[in-house]
Amino acid sequence: MARIIDGTEISRVMREELAKQVAELRDSGVTPGLSVVLVGNNPASQAYVASKTRACEALGMKGQTLNLPEDVSKEELFAVIDRLNADPAVHGILVQLPLPAHLPYKAVLEHLHPDKDVDGFHPVNAGLAFVGDPRAFVPCTPAGIMEMLRRESIPTRGKHVVIVGRSLIVSKPLASLLMAPGPDATVTLTHRHTSDLASYTRQADILIVAVGKQNLITADMVKPGVVVIDVGQNRVPDESSPRGYRMVGDVDFDAIRLKAEAITPVPGGVGPMTITMLLANTLQAARQARQARDLPGSPR
Template sequence: MAAKIIDGAACGREIRAEVAAETARLAAEGTTPGLAVILVGADPASEVYVRSKTRACHEAGMHDRLIQLPGSVTQDELFGAIDGLNADPEIHGILVQLPLPPHIHPKAVLERVHPSKDVDGFHPLNVGRAFVGDPRGFVPATPAGIMELLRHERIETHGRHVVIVGRSLIVSKPLASLLMAPGPNATVTLTHRHTVDLAQHTRMADILVVAVGKPGLITADMVKPGAAVFDVGTTRVPDEKHAKGYVIKGDVDFDAVAEKAGWITPVPGGVGPMTIAMLLRNTVEAAMRVHHARTKGERRRMGV
């Protein structure tokens, strides 16, 4: 029986509609959520992704700002741009588009963004808060999107075995923490490129998440019948037959695995749209915190 294709685009639209409604409410009360994106250099894939984020901000009614810096920018100059946004009351969320040029240290840059505006959830303080379940921390958008899809599709996680292929701080490790937390209560196995006999692990997964950026890595013989398969991979593969000269491929052999799995996300149209939707949700949450703090301060000054 063919798997149910999980429509991340449709779920993402629902979340973005909710975000737009909350944005309108906040704007009516004097706070318009603002998101700033810093793009360094001219990486084609990054430029496409940034345009999609900017378009999503417009559709949600948010204030957006794009700061484009040359690939030759120094780390101190980049720090200056981030510091300016940290101090800007109109900006509630800041993200620095990765990858960065080799002469700039990503860790130092991500730590420069103030945790209260780190809607990507990459600052060590937010990483730690997310790990221990502290709601003050922002959860990275992609793992948050996968959790939302699990809820949307009513895929049971309680006591289930989740195998994650990949060990990144952006997707795999925060997702493992979210899945093991009280509520989801999943048992999680993290695998990576040094794992011996990867297929032995993936075949045990009730839920399989793949996030390594290697097209076609997961084949049908590596998947348990009826498993829920989430493909996070997005790799440009040259294709002269396509108008753009390339196609986007995931880490899963979609056609073959779809005949064996119970659920599967397509690439594109699966996890990707959820990432942007959850980023917008984090930005609204950041703006809401500022708005509530300001409102509370005004009431205190008025003696209310």
């Protein structure tokens, strides 16, 4: 029976550590600050944003939400970002996605100062992360998975890590991190065009699934002793739940649990790590603001 990798508990420990580091930084006169820009009134986005700023406050950081109307113009949004880029009390800026269709999200993300881009979506940060530069902000979900593997003492060197999915915010940065010097994993990245997916997943010492499809990975698709990291977040109807649904991942948890060495549950696995890494990135931004980060890519 697989060990359960408890993301909620790992997050709790990490947030305690972060709170101490925030307190030290505050003692030296700097309170790390995160500003979240939310456009429109999407209830799910409102909930995410509220939980992010709440998590900041709980750690002793400053969390601020700027809620702009659904029909805000690109120019108005850029002016808000310009102001946050220039504000020395704001160390991290996050634009909640998705944006309304009239706003060009790529141009918006590129308008953030890369030194404050705590989501790690600016091309400068993507490039620095790609080359393994320690100044990079690494996107929160892959950074959280790396942290989980480290804290669970799961070795990666020379291991075969198979990643299912090729998203730009989870799978591709994760592949890049895992194959780099240090983690030293052998990495295979699979996706919808992969023929005979099971022939790859069965080779995995560590299997990471980030597709968004319930039961994509069944027990016959993994080898005994595998470590499974399930990034999927899927709603399934559940009348016994007060909300009418429950969350499940991309793997058949109950069956794979009998074969695996360790597995992340959904909920309570990768999910809680993501906001924790956002807090860690904001702390890193506040620290780096004190030394010049000397980065290319200041906004014009």
